[in-house]
Amino acid sequence: QSALTQPPSASGSPGQSVTISCTGTSSDVGGYNYVSWYQQHPGKAPKLMIYEVSKRPSGVPDRFSGSKSGNTASLTVSGLQAEDEADYYCSSYAGSTNFGVVFGGGTKLTVL
Amino acid sequence: QVQLVESGGGVVQPGRSLRLSCAASGFTFSSYAMHWVRQAPGKGLEWVAVISYHGSNKYYADSVRGRFTISRDYSKNTLSLQMNSLTAEDTAVYYCARDHVVGPASYYFDYWGQGTLVAVSS
Numbered sequence: 055q056s057a058l059t060q061p062p063s064a065s066g067s068p069g070q071s072v073t074i075s076c077t078g079t080s081s082d083v084g085g086y087n088y089v090s091w092y093q094q095h096p097g098k099a100p101k102l103m104i105y106e107v108s109k110r111p112s113g114v115p116d117r118f119s120g121s122k123s124g125n126t127a128s129l130t131v132s133g134l135q136a137e138d139e140a141d142y143y144c145s146s147y148a149g150s151t152n153f154g155v156v157f158g159g160g161t162k163l164t165v166l
Numbered sequence: 167q168v169q170l171v172e173s174g175g176g177v178v179q180p181g182r183s184l185r186l187s188c189a190a191s192g193f194t195f196s197s198y199a200m201h202w203v204r205q206a207p208g209k210g211l212e213w214v215a216v217i218s219y220h221g222s223n224k225y226y227a228d229s230v231r232g233r234f235t236i237s238r239d240y241s242k243n244t245l246s247l248q249m250n251s252l253t254a255e256d257t258a259v260y261y262c263a264r265d266h267v268v269g270p271a272s273y274y275f276d277y278w279g280q281g282t283l284v285a286v287s288s
Contacts, residue, residue, distance in 0.1 A: 101278075106274075111276060155216075157210055
C-alpha cells in the first residue's frame with residue numbers, strides 16, 4: 055500500500071485559484087472513481103471535502119472541486135479565502151486485493 | 167448530532183498491548199462501516215482498519231495486519247481497536263471515523279472523532 059504523491063506545498067493569494075495534484079497508479083486512483091479529499095486544520099480532525107472524485111458533501115462550499123485524469127486526481131480551490139489555509143490530503147480506494155485505502159502525503163496550502 | 171469519542175490512548179512500552187475505544191452516538195451505529203485512521207506526529211494520515219456495518223468483514227493495512235484487531239459492540243455502540251506487539255512506528259493520534267454511506271463501506275470518512283494519542287516508548 056504505497057502512498058499517493060502530492061506536492062508538499064501550494065499557495066495562492068485571496069481570490070485566486072489553486073490546484074493540488076494527487077498521483078497514484080492504475081491500482082488505486084486510476085482504477086476506481088473512489089478518490090476523496092480531506093481538509094485538516096492544525097490540531098483538528100480531518101474534514102471530508104470531496105468524495106467520488108468530484109462530489110461535495112453537504113455544507114462544503116462550491117469553491118472546492120475535484121477531478122481526475124488517468125492516475126492523477128486534482129483538487130481545485132477557487133476564490134481562495136484565509137480559512138482555506140490548511141493541510142489537504144487525497145485518498146483512494148486501493149483495490150480488491152486488500153480492501154484498503156491509501157492516502158497522499160498531504161499538501162500544505164498557504165493563503166498569501 | 168453525530169459524535170465519535172475515542173479513549174484508551176496513552177504511553178506504552180514497545181512490545182506491549184493497548185486497546186482503544188470509540189463511543190458512537192447520534193446515528194444508527196449498526197448501519198455504517200467504521201474505520202480507524204492514524205496520524206504520526208507531524209506526518210500524514212494512514213488508514214488502519216475497517217469493519218463492516220454487520221461486523222463480519224474486517225480489513226487491515228499491511229503495517230498492522232496480524233497485530234491489530236478491529237471490533238464493534240452493537241449493544242454499547244462502541245468501536246474498538248486491540249493493538250498488540252506495539253512498536254515506536256505505531257506512535258500516532260488514532261482517529262475513529264464513520265463511513266460516508268449506509269451499508270457496505272464506501273471508504274470515505276464523513277465524521278471523525280477528536281483522536282487519542284498513542285505513544286510507544288520505553
